[in-house]
Amino acid sequence: MEEPLTRYLRARIPDAEDVTVSDLSRIPGGASRETWMFEASWTSAGERTTTPLIVRKDPPASLLDTDREVEYAFYSSFYGTRVPVPRMCWLEADATILGGPFFIMERIVGCENNTRVILAPPYSALQPQLAREMYEILAAIATFDWHGSAIESVCRVPTADSAWRDELEHWEAIIDEEELSPQPVIRATIRWLRAHPPRPAQRVSVVHGDYRVGNFLYRDDGHIHGILDWEMAHLGDPLEDLAWSFNQSWQWARDGRPGGIVERDEAVRIWEAASGLTADAASLHWWELFTDVKCQGIWLKGARAFQEGKTSEIFLALVAYSLVNTQDQSALRAMGKMS
């Protein structure tokens, strides 16, 4: 990939000479896009520049089918705001260059995003500060004025009343299409959700769509330096992100605490204080149960992609083996059917 990347950068950076790409390596994770980091160097006006960059490339098959143009728009819209994101460089739809559409962004260096590292010293002592920042940034996302931004031009805008229904129908359709076998638990969950709708959204907000420990960059200064993985971002009910961050699949310490770093009630308190919004208990419960449906849609899609040979990414098979059943159990517990 070094050669096509070098050619691409040579064409994209004006007056660049002696362009080189080095230290190219794939970053673990990234089940929706292949993520690679590299150093780009070039000479311009006699001066040598070296920049750490990230390329996010669409794989042949993944857990998600999302539009990188949408992800790019969210990153671009938040750059320079209270919500820390890397600066976007180029968006490329031509799949022939790297074998799939991609975008390139600056790399925020010197950070961790590992979900185990944050549980251990020295980060364990920083968890209260990181958690505060995590939910204050989420509040900033929820209250961001997206009108007139690039987001508005790439997203469908739901109403406050339709936000829950739109999301439920979207993920139900994915399950309809992707399930390899009938899913009686999640079908019952969907019926429950439809029969007990939440209150209308307090506002139509940006929803990151995958906001959780594991998708932000942190340092030992106790601060969050980048919010990543906007591939499921959309406009909707801000409670969706709050609920998603609570899902058991990312309770990394297995102790019931969101992300393994904060008590649920404390997270709600921080978010409410910072956003001025209210996390109505019944509505939040609805959205938490919804996240089980959404997770299941993602796991089932990956399972089908692997089963049908669209990909041999064994991570997708592992997800199906390890998470589909626990997600069913999470939904059963949330509906009071299982202790």
Add this chain to the structure above:
Amino acid sequence: MKPDAVRVLQGVSLSLLTQVLPEVATPFGQQTTSVAAGLAAMVGEEFDRAADRLVAENGAVRTILRDAMPLLAADLQASVTRALGTSAAGYRVSALQAENDALRGALVDVHAAIGAIDSDAARAIDGRIWEELVESTRRREWTMRIT
């Protein structure tokens, strides 16, 4: 006598973790090796129990479907009857899974229909379906520790 599949896959898993992983230089390679190890261990457990789980579950779902039949509308009775007529020819896991798919597909429809009926008999079936759904997840729990 040869080592059974469970032991073979346990050995594959341990070998990947203890012998291969330390030799892998890149984070992506390390993650892929760890995933392969975990997957091998899970597939091993599933290999041993899959047929037993499917036979038990197919029997449990059949009983519920039969007992629910008098409460169902004619068109649903017809589709449930078709599902009940599905029977695996032999004990291949793929055949048992196909039978399971037919029966659990019917269970989804019956659960939806029963939930809309206001009667003690329907509520009793509804309760049994929920119990079966809970039990179905317990049948799929891993006894091995997944890291």
